[in-house]
Amino acid sequence: MEWLLLLCVALSLSLARANSSYDYFRLPTALRPQKYDLRILTIMENVEDLRFNGTVKIQIEALQNTKNITLHSKDLTIDESQITLRQISDEGSPENCITSTEVNPTHDFYILNTCQELLPGHIYELNLPFSAKLQEQLAGYYRSSYVDPVANKTRWISITQFEPASARLAFPCFDEPGYKAPFVITLGYHKKFTGLSNMPVKETKPHESLPDYVWTEFEESLPMSTYLVAYTVNDFSFKPSTLPSGTLFRTWARPNAIDQCDYAAEFGPKVLQYYEELFGIKFPLPKVDQIAVPDFSSGAMENWGLVTYTEGALLYSAEYSSQGDKQDLANTVAHELAHQWFGNLVTMNWWTDIWLNEGFATYVASLGMENVHPEWRSMQFQSVSNMLTIFQKDSLESSHPISRPIEVVSQISESFDEISYEKGSSVVRMMHLFLGEESFRTGLKSYLEKYAYKNAEQENLWESLTEAAHKTGALPKDYTIKTIMDSWTLQTGYPVINVTRDYTARTAELTQERYLLNTNISREHRDGCWWVPLSYTTQEEKDFNNTSPKAWMECNETGDSLPRTIKDLPGPDQWVIFNNQLSAPYKVNYDAQNWKLLIETLNSDEYQTIHVVNRAQLIDDVLYFAWTGEQQYDVALQVISYLHRERELLPWKAAFDNLRSINVIFRQMPNFRSLKGYIKKLITPIYEHLNGINDTDLSIQHPDQILLRSMVANWACTYQISDCESQSLSYFRKWRSDVNPDENNPVPISFRSVVYCTSIKRGSDEDWEFLWTRYQKANVANEKETIMDSLACSLEVWQLQRYLEINFDPKGEIRKQDSASVFQSIASNKIGFLLAKKYLMDNVVSISKFYHPQYEYMAELLPPLSDQIFTRKDYHEFKTFISKSKEQLKDIEQATNQSLEIILTNVQWKERNYEKFTSALQKFL
Numbered sequence: 001m002e003w004l005l006l007l008c009v010a011l012s013l014s015l016a017r018a019n020s021s022y023d024y025f026r027l028p029t030a031l032r033p034q035k036y037d038l039r040i041l042t043i044m045e046n047v048e049d050l051r052f053n054g055t056v057k058i059q060i061e062a063l064q065n066t067k068n069i070t071l072h073s074k075d076l077t078i079d080e081s082q083i084t085l086r087q088i089s090d091e092g093s094p095e096n097c098i099t100s101t102e103v104n105p106t107h108d109f110y111i112l113n114t115c116q117e118l119l120p121g122h123i124y125e126l127n128l129p130f131s132a133k134l135q136e137q138l139a140g141y142y143r144s145s146y147v148d149p150v151a152n153k154t155r156w157i158s159i160t161q162f163e164p165a166s167a168r169l170a171f172p173c174f175d176e177p178g179y180k181a182p183f184v185i186t187l188g189y190h191k192k193f194t195g196l197s198n199m200p201v202k203e204t205k206p207h208e209s210l211p212d213y214v215w216t217e218f219e220e221s222l223p224m225s226t227y228l229v230a231y232t233v234n235d236f237s238f239k240p241s242t243l244p245s246g247t248l249f250r251t252w253a254r255p256n257a258i259d260q261c262d263y264a265a266e267f268g269p270k271v272l273q274y275y276e277e278l279f280g281i282k283f284p285l286p287k288v289d290q291i292a293v294p295d296f297s298s299g300a301m302e303n304w305g306l307v308t309y310t311e312g313a314l315l316y317s318a319e320y321s322s323q324g325d326k327q328d329l330a331n332t333v334a335h336e337l338a339h340q341w342f343g344n345l346v347t348m349n350w351w352t353d354i355w356l357n358e359g360f361a362t363y364v365a366s367l368g369m370e371n372v373h374p375e376w377r378s379m380q381f382q383s384v385s386n387m388l389t390i391f392q393k394d395s396l397e398s399s400h401p402i403s404r405p406i407e408v409v410s411q412i413s414e415s416f417d418e419i420s421y422e423k424g425s426s427v428v429r430m431m432h433l434f435l436g437e438e439s440f441r442t443g444l445k446s447y448l449e450k451y452a453y454k455n456a457e458q459e460n461l462w463e464s465l466t467e468a469a470h471k472t473g474a475l476p477k478d479y480t481i482k483t484i485m486d487s488w489t490l491q492t493g494y495p496v497i498n499v500t501r502d503y504t505a506r507t508a509e510l511t512q513e514r515y516l517l518n519t520n521i522s523r524e525h526r527d528g529c530w531w532v533p534l535s536y537t538t539q540e541e542k543d544f545n546n547t548s549p550k551a552w553m554e555c556n557e558t559g560d561s562l563p564r565t566i567k568d569l570p571g572p573d574q575w576v577i578f579n580n581q582l583s584a585p586y587k588v589n590y591d592a593q594n595w596k597l598l599i600e601t602l603n604s605d606e607y608q609t610i611h612v613v614n615r616a617q618l619i620d621d622v623l624y625f626a627w628t629g630e631q632q633y634d635v636a637l638q639v640i641s642y643l644h645r646e647r648e649l650l651p652w653k654a655a656f657d658n659l660r661s662i663n664v665i666f667r668q669m670p671n672f673r674s675l676k677g678y679i680k681k682l683i684t685p686i687y688e689h690l691n692g693i694n695d696t697d698l699s700i701q702h703p704d705q706i707l708l709r710s711m712v713a714n715w716a717c718t719y720q721i722s723d724c725e726s727q728s729l730s731y732f733r734k735w736r737s738d739v740n741p742d743e744n745n746p747v748p749i750s751f752r753s754v755v756y757c758t759s760i761k762r763g764s765d766e767d768w769e770f771l772w773t774r775y776q777k778a779n780v781a782n783e784k785e786t787i788m789d790s791l792a793c794s795l796e797v798w799q800l801q802r803y804l805e806i807n808f809d810p811k812g813e814i815r816k817q818d819s820a821s822v823f824q825s826i827a828s829n830k831i832g833f834l835l836a837k838k839y840l841m842d843n844v845v846s847i848s849k850f851y852h853p854q855y856e857y858m859a860e861l862l863p864p865l866s867d868q869i870f871t872r873k874d875y876h877e878f879k880t881f882i883s884k885s886k887e888q889l890k891d892i893e894q895a896t897n898q899s900l901e902i903i904l905t906n907v908q909w910k911e912r913n914y915e916k917f918t919s920a921l922q923k924f925l
């Protein structure tokens with residue numbers, strides 16, 4: 001199949017390569033689409049020949065004189081004899097025509113040279129017929145399938161995924177986000193199917209010639225970018241829900257999964273309604289459909305009015321989905337619906353500002369979840385998780401600014417990363433906290449209203465927010481949002497702030513520099529200056545709720561940091577803590593005395609007087625500083641040792657994240673025994689407090705505690721703490737002995753991943769087969785995901801080897817969208833690591849064919865490997881592999897650079913800290 005596709009492309013290229021000088025990556029600006037009329041006939045009668053054809057009629061306004069129409073088209077067959085062009089703006093609709101066409105394959109341009117010059121001010125109508133196979137990759141207009149268990153037959157459906165640059169695979173168009181236009185979409189299909197698109201159905205009528213086929217025309221859409229267009233032909237069922245405001249809301253899934261739609265059908269409308277209040281702008285479309293697609297490349301896609309999801313991100317089953325799955329689901333739905341305003345109503349001009357879409361949607365989703373489910377404490381949870389992620393990713397020299405130049409499609413794909421999402425979200429939250437509720441909301445509303453149905457860039461948002469902030473006095477008149485925010489969005493990285501107190505003068509000197517993991521980088525190269533809002537509190541005051549800045553770190557015109565002195569601090573017997581509730585993305589290091597005071601409070605019954613988010617902050621900061629040598633491990637371990645009292649999720653999450661990085665290196669070293677002993681001692685009290693993995697105790701019902709319990713159980717079983725393994729094995733035995741294991745599962749939902757994993761690790765070949773059969777029979781995506789990852793826990797080399805092969809078998813039973821996650825699970829296994837590394841190195845060519853042309857998946861294969869490599873020799877081996885595989889890895893350069901840097905910092909850690917860390921551990925055993 002792959003080679004056929006390649007041949008097609010090669011053929012069309014040889015026809016007429018553009019010989020013109022126009023080789024810029026953006027479309028020429030001489031024309032602007034005004035409206036699209038898109039008719040598509042989808043034919044899915046024959047599995048061997050799933051295809052579509054259609055015509056697109058584009059009304060185009062000329063802005064300058066031009067003799068060509070340049071638009072995007074990729075992998076489409078265009079019957080050039082049928083193309084028509086005419087002028088429609090004046091009476092008489094004079095005919096124009098096309099003399100010749102060319103393609104520019106580098107930029108996916110399709111160029112039509114016109115008979116007569118197009119003149120500014122005139123409107124033209126271009127008619128283009130096209131046809132293609134339904135794509136086999138998960139982009140463009142593509143096929144997906146599921147097995148109907150009653151008929152035991154594979155059912156095919158069609159669906160679109162256009163972001164960022166795949167509308168051009170489905171129809172010729174001006175495929176840049178700035179070219180917004182209304183769309184009238186008409187779908188033709190066999191009448192046994194349902195057709196859905198962004199807008200509601202206008203009318204359905206029989207096909208003029210094909211028996212049993214219909215044409216369904218949808219209402220004209222509002223002006224929108226091509227990447228938000230969506231349509232599908234399927235035989236799914238739906239669950240309706242209705243908002244009081246009147247928006248029709250439906251949740252779609254394959255018929256056998258329709259009972260898993262209830263939760264999304266309830267949550268979606270609630271959060272949509274909340275956003276209408278939050279933004280003060282009504283949802284502009286008459287309906288929303290959300291649909292669970294069996295094969296889907298990302299988690300979800302916010303197409304306006306027709307939101308698409310993987311099954312795991314939309315379908316919920318009370319019997320199979322865990323608390324974590326449920327919260328992830330709500331988070332995804334809340335994120336996509338936030339895009340209906342941020343992204344769909346107001347869209348970035350160009351992909352450089354993709355963070356405006358993603359950062360905002362990520363942040364606003366946590367507001368939405370907090371509103372609908374306050375008991376989840378999503379704001380806190382999300383903000384701490386995001387910070388933990390960016391403190392890691394953005395401490396690499398090979399990271400990048402939130403806002404970055406984009407010239408080729410692979411760079412767009414690489415920008416859908418933690419920097420756009422998590423760092424974007426963190427800086428939006430920072431603004432929210434320093435501006436306060438009123439200016440933040442007023443500024444946003446005026447931005448959304450001003451640019452509705454249009455495009456904007458970050459400057460436009462800064463203007464609206466500055467205006468609101470000056471009006472309310474939330475920001476001094478000599479400060480602008482632009483000055484502050486440019487330092488966060490245009491610079492890579494984040495700062496560490498050194499706080500050096502003068503205990504007699506009761507002051508503190510603050511300095512900043514970029515925080516980097518690579519300790520070989522000299523002071524001079526740690527440049528950069530950030531405008532940092534400084535909130536802080538003292539041991540006496542303990543006012544962690546006040547997150548508005550008491551002072552700012554400032555930068556002068558040449559971008560140098562101005563030192564800051566804080567006055568009126570307490571005396572030598574009281575600590576201070578900066579960055580209340582982690583309100584901005586920076587780390588804080590203190591002098592020895594302040595750390596000593598903090599350690600005393602943490603290790604006392606008063607530890608809770610430090611806010612839970614700041615307890616997580618102290619753990620994360622001190623462990624990073626110890627890693628990079630700015631603190632002693634003795635000090636760090638004194639901070640951590642308070643955890644034997646800790647009962648809350650976030651500090652543990654911070655600790656586990658950090659321990660994981662050390663653990664995957666240390667477990668390969670001769671002194672691992674001391675770390676094992678230390679972790680056992682650290683975790684046993686919390687494991688016992690949470691009653692282990694004994695689910696008969698119903699006292700633990702708070703969502704946070706349920707999440708904590710799964711997390712703790714995971715570590716407890718890995719370190720064979722208490723009865724964790726024996727309990728797990730006994731749950732599993734009980735399940736295996738059930739006559740109908742697909743109906744009855746006695747394993748408590750929140751422990752399934754740890755129970756399955758432990759049982760596969762300790763179990764027999766039959767246990768593996770048993771679980772594999774459950775995977776094949778499972779009807780709930782969340783359960784399938786849990787099983788897929790657990791099957792990678794085997795310690796049998798042959799079993800893991802076979803699983804790697806199953807995983808990359810194009811005809812195998814693991815869907816392509818899940819293969820990176822399965823690979824990660826195998827590579828994270830202590831035995832699987834070396835196998836996975838070798839497998840990737842030996843098979844990089846076939847793996848790259850497997851993912852062709854969506855190479856971005858390959859970026860996900862690297863981190864679990866680089867996390868575990870820590871010798872110079874292996875660093876060089878990895879580096880050689882990367883340079884030898886340039887061809888296969890060229891689209892994921894960012895990921896390969898980051899992996900190499902991670903390995904380098906592991907090598908540094910080993911060389912600097914291995915002995916020190918081992919001896920520090922001894923004191924705590």
Ligand SMILES: *[C@@H]1O[C@H](CO)[C@@H](O)[C@H](O)[C@H]1NC(C)=O
Binds near residue numbers: 129130131
């Ligand atoms: C699309 O295919 C159908 C059926 O094969 C055919 O009748 C129709 O003319 C085609 N339309 C276009 C625009 O090529």
Ligand SMILES: *[C@@H]1O[C@H](CO)[C@@H](O)[C@H](O)[C@H]1NC(C)=O
Binds near residue numbers: 018020021066
């Ligand atoms: C098409 O027209 C634009 C605008 O006049 C021009 O900049 C561009 O070079 C032309 N493209 C080709 C391939 O000639």
Ligand SMILES: *[C@@H]1O[C@H](CO)[C@@H](O)[C@H](O)[C@H]1NC(C)=O
Binds near residue numbers: 152
């Ligand atoms: C379903 O069909 C496949 C082949 O089409 C066959 O191998 C399998 O045994 C069938 N399963 C059942 C439960 O009938």
Ligand SMILES: *[C@@H]1O[C@H](CO)[C@@H](O)[C@H](O)[C@H]1NC(C)=O
Binds near residue numbers: 511512
């Ligand atoms: C901050 O403190 C650390 C550790 O004492 C030191 O290495 C670093 O140079 C200091 N940075 C600044 C900007 O003062």
Ligand SMILES: *[C@@H]1O[C@H](CO)[C@@H](O)[C@H](O)[C@H]1NC(C)=O
Binds near residue numbers: 543
């Ligand atoms: C801080 O805010 C929380 C939640 O709103 C509240 O429960 C608590 O009492 C506040 N603490 C102080 C010291 O104001």
Ligand SMILES: *[C@@H]1O[C@H](CO)[C@@H](O)[C@H](O)[C@H]1NC(C)=O
Binds near residue numbers: 557558560561
């Ligand atoms: C900014 O501060 C640096 C360091 O203090 C200094 O060298 C530079 O001259 C200052 N620039 C301006 C424009 O004040």
Ligand SMILES: *[C@@H]1O[C@H](CO)[C@@H](O)[C@H](O)[C@H]1NC(C)=O
Binds near residue numbers: 691692694695696697
């Ligand atoms: C689990 O809880 C039940 C009821 O509280 C108790 O009888 C049983 O002993 C507990 N098991 C373990 C291993 O703690």
Ligand SMILES: [Zn+2]
Binds near residue numbers: 302335336339357361
């Ligand atoms: Zn998004």
